[in-house]
Amino acid sequence: VITYDMRCAFGHLFEVTRPSSVEASNAACPVCGEASTRHWSASFAVGARASAGPSREQMPRSWEAVRSGERATVRGWHELARKREALEQKHPELRGDARPFLAHEGRFAHRPLRAGDPLPGSVVERASRGGQSVNGERSPDAQ
Ligand SMILES: [Zn+2]
Numbered sequence: 750v751i752t753y754d755m756r757c758a759f760g761h762l763f764e765v766t767r768p769s770s771v772e773a774s775n776a777a778c779p780v781c782g783e784a785s786t787r788h789w790s791a792s793f794a795v796g797a798r799a800s801a802g803p804s805r806e807q808m809p810r811s812w813e814a815v816r817s818g819e820r821a822t823v824r825g826w827h828e829l830a831r832k833r834e835a836l837e838q839k840h841p842e843l844r845g846d847a848r849p850f851l852a853h854e855g856r857f858a859h860r861p862l863r864a865g866d867p868l869p870g871s872v873v874e875r876a877s878r879g880g881q882s883v884n885g886e887r888s889p890d891a892q
Contacts, residue, residue: 755789757781789825 752766757778763785765776775784837844846863853861862868 754788755785756784757785759783761785762788787822787825789821 750766750768752764753776754762755776755778756762757780759778759781761778761780761783763779765785776781778785848863848865851862851864851866856869857886
């Protein structure tokens with residue numbers, strides 16, 4: 750889950766917590782009930798937080814989660830990702846599972862497939878039947 754800093758039309762600031770795949774905009778302001786939008790200056794203010802920021806696990810992976818590419822949102826996440834990367838250079842123990850995601854949609858939405866994960870049997874079967882490699886890697890029994 751991710752905690753978003755939100756700001757309503759009247760300037761009330763509050764936080765909402767959402768799964769990383771769910772967009773937080775339009776959360777009703779707890780004070781006045783108005784719709785809200787992300788409050789980026791709070792999220793990215795230098796020195797505003799001592800936290801390490803969201804881990805890679807918490808960063809959005811779907812197009813919807815970055816508001817279909819809305820620029821401020823994408824820029825904000827890029828900035829967070831860049832800071833996280835710099836932090837991980839200094840503190841490799843924070844890196845966690847840094848293997849790239851190969852698939853994160855459809856059947857993989859809840860359990861993304863990462864490089865090195867065993868492929869589900871049906872995917873391997875389809876790949877070898879179609880003569881296509883999956884992600885550039887030959888399945889063990891297709892040699
Ligand atoms: Zn409000």
